[in-house]
Amino acid sequence: MSSFHQLKQGLASLGFDLSTCDINTEENSRISLHFDVNSPVELKSPINYLILQESEVINPFGWSRDLHRKFDRVFTWNDELVDNVLYFKLNFSHKFPDKEKWERNIVSWEEKKLCTLISGNKMVKHKYELYSERVKAINWFQANTKICEFDFYGMGWDLPSFNNRYINHIIKRIPFYKVFVSKHERYRGSVENKNSVLRKYKFAICFENAKEIPGYITEKIFDCFFAGCVPIYYGAPNISSHIPKSCYVDFRDFSGYEELYQFIVNMPKETYLSYITSIEEYIYSARSLPFNSECFRDTIVGHIQSDFE
Known part of the structure; x- marks a missing residue:
């Protein structure tokens, strides 16, 4: 959970409150982050990001290109997809020990x-x-x-x-x-x-x-x-x-x-x-920094910041 805690803090510095959809509804949010979508989704926020973590072996639905095109940005570890237009590199991230x-x-x-x-x-x-x-x-x-x-x-x-x-x-x-x-x-x-x-x-x-x-x-x-x-x-x-x-x-x-x-x-x-x-x-x-939880935070926060400039 370290990566998401870091992300919440990073977004708070931009004036965003990151919470689950039962607290911050999509309709009332400026941006929504979707993780590993596994069924048809209706996007309700002005800006929507998809974060892909599970592979196609576990969640084949989440790897539909038609699904991806519904989002403003897709973050993924998949090196073959990354084009820095729709798809952006985001590794699995970890809290490194002292x-x-x-x-x-x-x-x-x-x-x-x-x-x-x-x-x-x-x-x-x-x-x-x-x-x-x-x-x-x-x-x-x-x-x-x-x-x-x-x-x-x-x-x-x-x-x-x-x-x-x-x-x-x-x-x-x-x-x-x-x-x-x-x-x-x-x-x-x-x-x-x-x-x-x-x-x-x-x-x-x-x-x-x-x-x-x-x-x-x-x-x-x-x-x-x-x-x-x-x-x-x-x-x-x-x-x-x-x-x-x-x-x-x-x-x-x-x-x-x-x-x-x-x-x-x-x-x-x-x-x-x-x-x-x-x-x-x-x-x-x-x-090793691309696998660090701080990189996870900085990558997403950086893109959100640029989308709202």
Whole structure:
């Protein structure tokens, strides 16, 4: 919520009160911000912005070009759409930790376990989805690594997952269903705080919900960075255009999970620590600023200011 808190403060400096539509109705607002529209919308304010965060894999309706043309500006992380006419660049944004606090939070190489994965158990039908690849990763690591080398966490892994969200909703409401579901032996339950878990591992399998979508870089890789954990990344094809390759292990560089496993399990301490150093240098450099919550605020506030000049 840091990004939206910052945005509210930034707009207040221009004399705008940012609130939800139950407080500030669209009809009585000079400008409306719409997030991830998933159904037909009637625009009622003089100026309307659309902010796209969910990918087309999760919210296909929101990626209709006809829908986009109804808005005055569309803010998106999608590098292929950005033209600075209708579409403007806006990344997923994050509150970056204080550097001294980040350094104190780092667990030593000797104390860390090898690898983890944190994700909910979900499925979706789409050619770019990576939910099924996470399942492949879990199954491979469970079958081929020592019990001390891999754990995974997240909601719903003690239940089956279907492509139909209505079936999933029904299944989750049947309390006795878990009795009939075989549990994953490396499943450690859900987590209250990702950082407190990730910091205990050298590597984390960090797959986006979708692949092959330029600029689709979510909180997942930054969760790893902020915990001092090296991500094994798969998702945006142009990730290295935004984040130095020295900060993560690129899943695409390997022929399969066996080769990946051999790479991480045999990595020398010095090589591993070079990744951690690169992560620290990146997150506290100017190159990371486009993913900072202040950039989120300044981008939107700047466009609103120019529209009202």
